[in-house]
Amino acid sequence: MESPQERINRLNGNVSKNYPTLASPQVVAVKDAGKFSGKFVSDGKVIVEYTGSDATVESGIFHERLHVDEANYETGGSQLLYMYIHEPLEHGILNPHDPDIDDIGIDYYRHLNFPDKYLLPNIDNLPWGTE
């Protein structure tokens, strides 16, 4: 029987296969992340809810890894600088959360469900580039 963390590791592995160059933080399985499906909580660490379908959980992992990837590029990986300085400066104090990361997360979920119709989202042209 697969444990919650083993499940997260498996799905995180799928993200790594699809995006070998994407930032690869520690991904910790949590039962309930409250009003989030996942969260970038500290340098190099994200939490992700392990309940839900494979596609929703994998999309949540992908979304959080994109945040870390952007933080690696913009703030040297610092979660505090990313959340309190970069995001408000880049996206405005009233909505300090990257809309591109939302859009690509939804695109990824779309691809996982309908791979014949929707290609894997391309992350080569993200505004911050990838490392």
Added chain:
Amino acid sequence: MKLLMKIMLGLGALILLSLFLIQYLNDRGESRFHKKLVAYCQFTEIAKELNSFYQANGYYLSESDWQLSIDLSLLNERCYEDYSEYDNTFYDIFGASYKYEKLNGTGMRLTRVRGREEPQNLDFEQIMVFKLGKRVE
């Protein structure tokens, strides 16, 4: 000296308040992604369930009783949040319901209708069309 202390305390309080505000707004953004993913998941899972009926039986469910034929408890586990159900109508996290139509017996269209959020703010399609078991639109 007292004035300087007051200014420093005021500045400290202002910085602290700003940090809490940014934290709150960032959380709100992250929560919004979560809700969009839930709503898209709910829409997708209903559509896939209707399509899987075709794959199993060779025909699509009738329009009159499609909601009675779906076991929501099975679908509820897949999207972090349960669907709401009133009077045999399903509603998603934003209060939208679904309109189901058969297309010439070999296809189906599912439309997401009347949610609290404007569809253009949600970043996902509001119509899914399947023909012969495959998504075409």
